[in-house]
Amino acid sequence: xxxxxxxxxxxxxxxxxxxxxxxxxxxxxxxxxxxxxxxxxxxxxxxxxxxxxxxxxxxxxxxxxxxxxxxxxxxxxxxxxxxxxxxxxxxxxxxxxxxxxxxxxxxxxxxxxxxxxxxxxxxxxxxxxxxxxxxxxxxxxxxxxxxxxxxxxxxxxxxxxxxxxxxxxxxxxxxxxxxxxxxxx
DNA sequence: CACCAGGAATGTA
DNA sequence: TACATTCATGGT
Numbered sequence: 001x002x003x004x005x006x007x008x009x010x011x012x013x014x015x016x017x018x019x020x021x022x023x024x025x026x027x028x029x030x031x032x033x034x035x036x037x038x039x040x041x042x043x044x045x046x047x048x049x050x051x052x053x054x055x056x057x058x059x060x061x062x063x064x065x066x067x068x069x070x071x072x073x074x075x076x077x078x079x080x081x082x083x084x085x086x087x088x089x090x091x092x093x094x095x096x097x098x099x100x101x102x103x104x105x106x107x108x109x110x111x112x113x114x115x116x117x118x119x120x121x122x123x124x125x126x127x128x129x130x131x132x133x134x135x136x137x138x139x140x141x142x143x144x145x146x147x148x149x150x151x152x153x154x155x156x157x158x159x160x161x162x163x164x165x166x167x168x169x170x171x172x173x174x175x176x177x178x179x180x181x182x183x184x185x
Numbered sequence: 186c187a188c189c190a191g192g193a194a195t196g197t198a
Numbered sequence: 199t200a201c202a203t204t205c206a207t208g209g210t
Binding site for chain 3: 036044076079152
């Protein structure tokens, strides 16, 4: 039934092709920068980082917070996000991709600056693990069409994952389509 | 002028 | 567990 809803959204809006990025690390950075901000502002920050040739893990880790803060300023919360960006980058460079999705999720949630949505975005869009991402749009989408009585984040997540085939590309596109829907409603 | 955007941490009860 | 507050820029 969720699959039918997905097909309907896909037909209506077309493929969204998330996550837009030129490199894998750019996705990692985007996950932090987009927290509670419009993607348009994130693009400005990413553009600044690219122009400064800073979109590389080693450079972010060796750069002063002050410089990074100025570069990512357009996307807001820039002091916090600078710290968070270094935290996730430190984890990213030492990442062991052989670990199970459940283990990786626990590790991500222990990083300051990585909450449930960011952890699932990392798993899905960076590591290509079937971990459905729940955001404010998704909750509103479920409520609007009365799909379930879910309340907590984990309940929403379980609802999608247990009613859909475990397909990474499906998870990616579905989440992107729900966001697209949310922007028009 | 207020309000919100592709959240998360911290504090309170 | 369930809320409230803080972080901060840019668009409407």
